Amino acid sequence: MRSKVNITEEKLSELKAAMEIHKKEPGPLMPTLHAAQKIFGCIPLPIQKIISNELDVSIARINGVVTFYGHFSVEPKGKNIVSVCLGTACYVKGSQGILDAFSHDLNVKVGDTTDDGMFTLEATRCIGACGLAPIFTVNEEVFANGSVQLVKKVVQKLKS
Amino acid sequence: MTNYVHLTIDGREITVPSDYTVMKAADSIGISVPRLCFLEGIHEQSNCRVCIVKIDGQRGLKTSCSTKVAEGMVVHTDTKEVYEAVSFNLELLAGNHKFECWKCSRENSCEFLDLLRRFNVDNDFSNAKLFDQKEIKMNDTSEAMLLDSSKCVLCGRCVSACEKQSGLGILNFSNRGSNTYIGPAQFHNLEDAGCIYCGKCIQACPTGAIREKDEIKLLERALRDTSKTIVAQVAPSVRAALGEEFGYKIGTNVEGQMFAAMKALGIHEIIDTNFTADLTILEEGTEFINRVQNGGVLPMFTSCSPGWVNYLELYYPEYIPNLSTCKSPQQMAGALIKTYYAKKLNKDPKDIYSVSIMPCVAKKAEAKRPEMGRDGYQDVDLVLTTREFARLIRHRGIPFRDLEPIRPFGDLANYTGAGVIFGASGGVMEAALRTVTEILEGKSTPVEFSEVRGLKDIKEATYTVSGIDVNVAVVHGGAAIKEFFKLMKTTDKQYHFVEFMGCTGGCINGGGQPIVSAINQEKYDVRALRSKVLYNIDQNTEFRKSHENPAVKMIYDEFLGKPNSHKSHELLHTHYNKRSFYDDKI
Numbered sequence: 225m226r227s228k229v230n231i232t233e234e235k236l237s238e239l240k241a242a243m244e245i246h247k248k249e250p251g252p253l254m255p256t257l258h259a260a261q262k263i264f265g266c267i268p269l270p271i272q273k274i275i276s277n278e279l280d281v282s283i284a285r286i287n288g289v290v291t292f293y294g295h296f297s298v299e300p301k302g303k304n305i306v307s308v309c310l311g312t313a314c315y316v317k318g319s320q321g322i323l324d325a326f327s328h329d330l331n332v333k334v335g336d337t338t339d340d341g342m343f344t345l346e347a348t349r350c351i352g353a354c355g356l357a358p359i360f361t362v363n364e365e366v367f368a369n370g371s372v373q374l375v376k377k378v379v380q381k382l383k384s
Numbered sequence: 385m386t387n388y389v390h391l392t393i394d395g396r397e398i399t400v401p402s403d404y405t406v407m408k409a410a411d412s413i414g415i416s417v418p419r420l421c422f423l424e425g426i427h428e429q430s431n432c433r434v435c436i437v438k439i440d441g442q443r444g445l446k447t448s449c450s451t452k453v454a455e456g457m458v459v460h461t462d463t464k465e466v467y468e469a470v471s472f473n474l475e476l477l478a479g480n481h482k483f484e485c486w487k488c489s490r491e492n493s494c495e496f497l498d499l500l501r502r503f504n505v506d507n508d509f510s511n512a513k514l515f516d517q518k519e520i521k522m523n524d525t526s527e528a529m530l531l532d533s534s535k536c537v538l539c540g541r542c543v544s545a546c547e548k549q550s551g552l553g554i555l556n557f558s559n560r561g562s563n564t565y566i567g568p569a570q571f572h573n574l575e576d577a578g579c580i581y582c583g584k585c586i587q588a589c590p591t592g593a594i595r596e597k598d599e600i601k602l603l604e605r606a607l608r609d610t611s612k613t614i615v616a617q618v619a620p621s622v623r624a625a626l627g628e629e630f631g632y633k634i635g636t637n638v639e640g641q642m643f644a645a646m647k648a649l650g651i652h653e654i655i656d657t658n659f660t661a662d663l664t665i666l667e668e669g670t671e672f673i674n675r676v677q678n679g680g681v682l683p684m685f686t687s688c689s690p691g692w693v694n695y696l697e698l699y700y701p702e703y704i705p706n707l708s709t710c711k712s713p714q715q716m717a718g719a720l721i722k723t724y725y726a727k728k729l730n731k732d733p734k735d736i737y738s739v740s741i742m743p744c745v746a747k748k749a750e751a752k753r754p755e756m757g758r759d760g761y762q763d764v765d766l767v768l769t770t771r772e773f774a775r776l777i778r779h780r781g782i783p784f785r786d787l788e789p790i791r792p793f794g795d796l797a798n799y800t801g802a803g804v805i806f807g808a809s810g811g812v813m814e815a816a817l818r819t820v821t822e823i824l825e826g827k828s829t830p831v832e833f834s835e836v837r838g839l840k841d842i843k844e845a846t847y848t849v850s851g852i853d854v855n856v857a858v859v860h861g862g863a864a865i866k867e868f869f870k871l872m873k874t875t876d877k878q879y880h881f882v883e884f885m886g887c888t889g890g891c892i893n894g895g896g897q898p899i900v901s902a903i904n905q906e907k908y909d910v911r912a913l914r915s916k917v918l919y920n921i922d923q924n925t926e927f928r929k930s931h932e933n934p935a936v937k938m939i940y941d942e943f944l945g946k947p948n949s950h951k952s953h954e955l956l957h958t959h960y961n962k963r964s965f966y967d968d969k970i
Contacts, residue, residue, distance in 0.1 A: 269569060269570060269572065269966055270966075272569060272966075273966045281553075282547070282552065282553030282554070282556065283568070283569045283577075283578075283966055284553055284554055284555055284556035284558075284567075284568050284569045284577075285553055285556045286569065287556065287558055287568075287569030287570055288556040288557050288558050288569075291558045291559045291560070292557075292558075292559070292560050298570060
């Protein structure tokens with residue numbers, strides 16, 4: 225089962241409190257969205273609707289902002305976030321193959337989360353470590369000189 | 385005081401006000417700079433890069449729609465560089481467009497196609513399959529309209545029209561780069577996104593990316609079904625705009641040809657929604673008088689515009705008791721077609737196919753409401769917009785311009801001047817006042833109430849009727865509705881009767897009316913020209929007050945009894961429900 229967003233009364237009042245503060249400032253939408261992303265781990269439609277009512281911004285506009293910035297997400301992300309760099313240097317060194325290998329081994333499409341909610345696979349742009357290309361990250365950890373073999377090893381370790 | 389500047393455009397020296405854009409300056413001397421995303425007063429954000437021009441001394445090419453003129457400026461609108469750049473931009477847009485022009489709702493009003501023609505675009509990218517086309521997203525579960533991303537050029541005109549004209553913001557850009565699409569949040573189903581179906585986005589769209597649900601084929605099939613009797617009604621505003629689809633000037637009355645075209649299509653019985661507009665006045669007027677005399681909920685709100693009814697049910701459900709219980713004229717006609725008229729024709733209601741031709745897309749969804757029928761059938765089986773009706777006439781090869789005007793002869797095609805002005809903002813109020821004042825005062829009262837006419841967003845007036853000061857207001861367009869509710873919640877003024885319409889200008893500017901190109905929207909006051917048609921008809925009708933309509937008197941005598949009778953309530957009145965949207969649970 226895909227992990228559900230956990231919307232509790234406690235978290236909702238946390239969001240409301242954040243909105244009360246941001247509403248007093250000019251341009252309250254961005255800080256509110258940052259707060260929502262932090263509180264819920266994502267900003268699904270029901271949360272967008274609450275923000276819409278509170279800030280008097282249309283849901284379509286809010287979703288536009290949420291889907292524009294990579295930092296926000298509409299769906300909950302997995303427990304482990306695998307990001308493969310597709311920046312120029314990494315791409316030239318074959319990172320597309322690494323991305324494909326993760327997609328195959330984790331059985332998940334790029335940009336999606338596995339059904340068990342364990343993994344989210346993302347393609348990212350340059351993260352500024354081109355000397356170590358091709359690279360990928362799992363959560364905060366950076367893996368240098370990536371290869372399909374390394375992918376297999378990492379997946380095995382993560383799954384166990 | 386206006387300041388003027390001197391500039392040169394394509395070698396011609398001109399003087400224009402200093403607040404002009406380069407595009408406007410060029411327009412003023414008849415130089416038509418190509419444009420796609422520009423919609424004056426509504427969308428001026430320079431997204432499409434089709435209006436680019438060369439300005440001496442400035443780097444690159446500039447968007448003429450957003451560049452202000454300056455003293456001594458030298459502009460070139462048609463150099464080789466400009467021509468190649470515009471052509472290339474159009475090539476890129478064409479590369480992602482799904483060309484289905486033969487079945488496109490914008491067959492003769494596509495601003496994108498006009499540009500492709502003007503620049504002889506080869507469509508190389510698409511033909512050579514040089515890159516993957518974008519994923520096609522269809523949002524087509526609504527009863528009224530649909531979004532089709534394969535036709536969308538991402539100009540954003542619909543987004544601005546929805547925000548500025550409807551005051552809603554149902555549509556916006558989502559995602560970014562090549563994944564960008566326009567729609568409700570997460571491309572959520574339109575019917576659950578808070579949309580009222582006013583169709584301002586359709587009128588703003590330069591292509592067929594947002595359109596009414598095309599149902600011409602259903603009528604084509606019904607016309608060939610020998611077991612069916614086709615009874616069609618047509619709304620007041622259709623006659624004021626249909627001509628535009630056949631090359632007539634905006635503001636031409638084509639009533640007679642419209643009826644002739646219906647006959648030529650093979651429609652068996654023609655009735656006029658103007659007749660039920662008159663009937664609405666009797667029902668709604670009586671309801672209003674009852675509310676005033678018996679302490680009912682005031683102000684009473686009109687209920688003819690389904691866009692407005694959607695608005696109230698979605699955004700201000702606490703005001704549902706204020707809404708008149710009268711069905712809209714379309715649904716009153718539908719109910720009478722399937723009962724009174726069926727009996728007259730000696731037909732089983734199930735063998736009658738009831739069609740309505742409307743200036744409106746919201747009417748399509750209204751006809752599908754479960755309470756709008758009985759015994760397992762709907763009162764209105766099919767709603768076609770003015771545009772769909774025009775397409776059908778064209779596709780059938782009916783020579784509209786050469787048709788001999790006719791008038792239908794059925795009882796339900798009789799109308800007064802009060803019925804026909806329903807199509808313009810203020811018309812329902814004026815028609816109601818003509819009848820209500822006369823009933824309350826017990827003597828002949830004036831015909832014209834000019835205070836409620838015109839295009840001002842919110843119109844107010846006070847009339848003294850048999851000693852009571854009656855405060856009325858007329859509100860049209862979603863943005864104005866929002867304003868009015870703000871006003872009503874803060875003022876001490878007791879309004880008695882308020883006319884609301886979902887579209888600015890009323891039905892004459894409905895979401896189902898012929899599309900007016902961006903350039904013509906700048907040039908003509910479309911709402912005023914079309915309204916004038918209706919007021920002219922009103923002036924020239926024999927009877928100008930709904931209660932004087934002989935056919936209305938007859939139907940009460942023969943069938944309904946009296947206004948707000950038990951029978952009237954059963955057939956001509958309805959109820960409303962609070963609705964919510966984006967209701968997905970997590």
